[in-house]
Amino acid sequence: MLIPLLLLACSGLTTAENGLAGWLRYAPIPGAAHHHGSLPSHVVALNDSTISPVYTAGQELERGIRSIFGKSCNVHYGHFPHGHLPGFSSVVVGTLEAYSDAYGDLTDVPELIEGGFWLSTKGQHVQILGQNERGTLYGAFEYLSMLAQGNTTEVAYAANPDAPIRWTNEWDNMDGSIERGFAGESIFFADGGIVGNLTRAAEYARLLASIRINAVVVNNVNANATLLSPQNLDGLARIADVFRPYGVQVGISLYFSSPASAVPGRASLTTFDPLDDTVKSWWGNVTRDIYQRIPDFAGYLVKANSEGQPGPLTYNRTLAEGAALFSKPLQPYGGIVMFRAFVYDYQTLNESDWTADRANAAVDYFRPLDGEFDNNVVIQIKYGPIDFQVREPASPLFADIPNSNTAIELQITQEYLGQQCHLLYWAPLWKEILDTDLRADNKASYVKDIVSGQRFNKPLGGYAGVSNVGMNDTWLGSHLSMSNLYAFGRLAWNPSQDVVDILQDWTRLTFTLDTSVIDTITQMSMESWPAYENYSGNLGIQTLTDILYTHYGPNPQSQDGNSWGQWTRADGFSIGMDRTVSNGTGFAGQYPDEVAQMYEDIATTPDNLLLWFHHVNYTHVLKSGVSVIQDFYDQHYAGAQTAQTFVTAWNSLKGKIDDERWTDQLFRQVYQAGHSIVWRDAITNFYHNLSGIPDEAGRVGNYPSRIEAESMTLDGYKLYEVSPFEAASNYTAIVTSSNTTAGTASTALDYDSGTYDIAVNYYDMDGGASHYVLSISDEVVGEWTSNFKPHIGNQTAPRVLGHAQSSYVDGHSAIRITFSDVTIVKGDTLKIVGTPDGNEPAPLDYVSVLKPGMID
Ligand code: GCU
Numbered sequence: 001m002l003i004p005l006l007l008l009a010c011s012g013l014t015t016a017e018n019g020l021a022g023w024l025r026y027a028p029i030p031g032a033a034h035h036h037g038s039l040p041s042h043v044v045a046l047n048d049s050t051i052s053p054v055y056t057a058g059q060e061l062e063r064g065i066r067s068i069f070g071k072s073c074n075v076h077y078g079h080f081p082h083g084h085l086p087g088f089s090s091v092v093v094g095t096l097e098a099y100s101d102a103y104g105d106l107t108d109v110p111e112l113i114e115g116g117f118w119l120s121t122k123g124q125h126v127q128i129l130g131q132n133e134r135g136t137l138y139g140a141f142e143y144l145s146m147l148a149q150g151n152t153t154e155v156a157y158a159a160n161p162d163a164p165i166r167w168t169n170e171w172d173n174m175d176g177s178i179e180r181g182f183a184g185e186s187i188f189f190a191d192g193g194i195v196g197n198l199t200r201a202a203e204y205a206r207l208l209a210s211i212r213i214n215a216v217v218v219n220n221v222n223a224n225a226t227l228l229s230p231q232n233l234d235g236l237a238r239i240a241d242v243f244r245p246y247g248v249q250v251g252i253s254l255y256f257s258s259p260a261s262a263v264p265g266r267a268s269l270t271t272f273d274p275l276d277d278t279v280k281s282w283w284g285n286v287t288r289d290i291y292q293r294i295p296d297f298a299g300y301l302v303k304a305n306s307e308g309q310p311g312p313l314t315y316n317r318t319l320a321e322g323a324a325l326f327s328k329p330l331q332p333y334g335g336i337v338m339f340r341a342f343v344y345d346y347q348t349l350n351e352s353d354w355t356a357d358r359a360n361a362a363v364d365y366f367r368p369l370d371g372e373f374d375n376n377v378v379i380q381i382k383y384g385p386i387d388f389q390v391r392e393p394a395s396p397l398f399a400d401i402p403n404s405n406t407a408i409e410l411q412i413t414q415e416y417l418g419q420q421c422h423l424l425y426w427a428p429l430w431k432e433i434l435d436t437d438l439r440a441d442n443k444a445s446y447v448k449d450i451v452s453g454q455r456f457n458k459p460l461g462g463y464a465g466v467s468n469v470g471m472n473d474t475w476l477g478s479h480l481s482m483s484n485l486y487a488f489g490r491l492a493w494n495p496s497q498d499v500v501d502i503l504q505d506w507t508r509l510t511f512t513l514d515t516s517v518i519d520t521i522t523q524m525s526m527e528s529w530p531a532y533e534n535y536s537g538n539l540g541i542q543t544l545t546d547i548l549y550t551h552y553g554p555n556p557q558s559q560d561g562n563s564w565g566q567w568t569r570a571d572g573f574s575i576g577m578d579r580t581v582s583n584g585t586g587f588a589g590q591y592p593d594e595v596a597q598m599y600e601d602i603a604t605t606p607d608n609l610l611l612w613f614h615h616v617n618y619t620h621v622l623k624s625g626v627s628v629i630q631d632f633y634d635q636h637y638a639g640a641q642t643a644q645t646f647v648t649a650w651n652s653l654k655g656k657i658d659d660e661r662w663t664d665q666l667f668r669q670v671y672q673a674g675h676s677i678v679w680r681d682a683i684t685n686f687y688h689n690l691s692g693i694p695d696e697a698g699r700v701g702n703y704p705s706r707i708e709a710e711s712m713t714l715d716g717y718k719l720y721e722v723s724p725f726e727a728a729s730n731y732t733a734i735v736t737s738s739n740t741t742a743g744t745a746s747t748a749l750d751y752d753s754g755t756y757d758i759a760v761n762y763y764d765m766d767g768g769a770s771h772y773v774l775s776i777s778d779e780v781v782g783e784w785t786s787n788f789k790p791h792i793g794n795q796t797a798p799r800v801l802g803h804a805q806s807s808y809v810d811g812h813s814a815i816r817i818t819f820s821d822v823t824i825v826k827g828d829t830l831k832i833v834g835t836p837d838g839n840e841p842a843p844l845d846y847v848s849v850l851k852p853g854m855i856d
Pocket of ligand 1: 180
């Protein structure tokens, strides 16, 4: 028995750096042994129930101290000894109440509120005392976070949460897929039910508890009624059971017309009218059935009358009447309804109406209802008025419903922001929104103080983060994306924290205490949002992605001409949404006066939101002195340029962090560097084409190192006009003439003899894995398969791009592979043989022959 156990332990060690442990690695710190004398030798956890978070705290402390310092501690569960503190050094961890019961009152602990804790590392006994059990566990994780960062200083302080609601939302479907998830299958659901093995769910709860998240809504806001079957509620109770020791509660999203849907084991009604008595009792029964199984159930999340979902408006009832359908039955149990403000009509909005505006919808719907929601209803508001865009102003709704509880909805998953295949640290964006002063009644009204309940004196409020973790070892699909989950928890607890401090704590815990690594990851992460904004859509025009398809690659045209309302109103001369009161949609007027006036006037609107609020000519001169169109060009080039530097930066970390994670992230940075050029070229060409205004720097439309595939000698390949046109260099690609036979594209290289990097831009489509061979004068330079696993160097490890896949030759599938240090003799023949597979006709766009350091 011993040997297999030892083997297991060893293999656990070697696979520990796959990302699964997140920031809870408890990696040994340098000089650990020196600390042994000053570390406690015992842990006294003042609770012996294995489902108590206090018990978990005891286990976690033992595990952490052993792993970080190599020091074993004895753990005692329950009051030990009773009456007076133990005679040996210890960590005493428990609720303040349990501590007082066992050892008498402490006088120096400030007031703690729900989830708060006291941490004192002074003296012989470290005290970790929570206002409740969950708070106790938070305190234990705080102490371990200090230790894991090598901080053994003496501290004594209390910490309290800024807001009571700190939830994640998971958009998991019952079949195991995840909407806008980029890290594999669900950890909760498969085949219409709850998975049997909930190990990952428990590990997730552990990560969440360490960042003080107190509930998870486990299923998609686009919910499925069958979750409410008795059998699935049993499964839900199993999830609650594995969450409970971590102080994490379960909540669910509801499908509004569930009573009229087929739910196994439940009566089906002919109506879902919220004022109908049979409907009310239907929901009453569901709520009772849930609480019978899960007494600490958190509550419901409701997406109603949004994007085709049914809701109270279907019966001409108000949204408040709809919310009451759930808040009433939840009240006796202390449950909460998170009612989403993401309500808009996506079918009849007409762009030819200059005053039409999707951004107006939330305030139009909810302001008249302010005061009509029950006390246990929280209006969950996306940070911006549209939809998780790279730049939006804070939603005015935060300031407009002072008599309602509110929460801010943030996205941790990067739906519109690179889908975990582009680096993006969200926290600076969140912070900008949270720090926005909306000036309600001409008084300081920061978004963070509104959602905490402080500004308008509301009992409830807080944070919902759309996380969408999956079965992938990295949880979110890439190692660096996990800084977002970590930062979400940290900011939800205390939004005044500095986003660089948060990031650096995360980096130390996730990677290393080595300052050069911390500096590099800080620089990359802090540059990531500006870079992405610059190459995907600057000046407040929003993420110019394909909003009708995958929300991933560039497609500016998809924004307009449809009723989704994410319009740019771009024509040959001008661009931007006029949201003024004087001449536009009136949206600016939804803000309290001072803010409304600022956005109303072009002179006081910040440049980074110019096109969000105003419609201007491309020649309009910005505060920076540059025209709108030239700024488009300049920033798209600057953003893509920054993305190239991430590769160099990450390369500098080789050997400083484990190879496994280093290689995986390098793969992503190389990919991003290539795809940022796709973005840059698509957006600049699109507006160049539309406006006819040349780039003053002569870059747009001029690519000196490129050989277009369509200009090569083709055999078995044919020209293909790409749609949207801007997704191909020179608007044209080539595809094989048949979907079974290989094609060849060749050309003589008219370059001085020397060493070059050769980049090949091709398309990696869903539904096929074409094969390519690149050779120079018949010597093979490289070969690769187009299967979302682009190679770097000579690596063979299977690494997958988790972004939404596209079945077309377009901006999502466009991708670049680069071969470095290739020797060329003038006149050499470059040849690419592409073998199609399935629906993928080995598409090729161009080849760039690059002198070292060139980007083209
Ligand atoms: C976005 C997202 C959808 C999601 C919706 C929502 O539109 O693309 O996948 O369902 O937001 O938040 O409800």
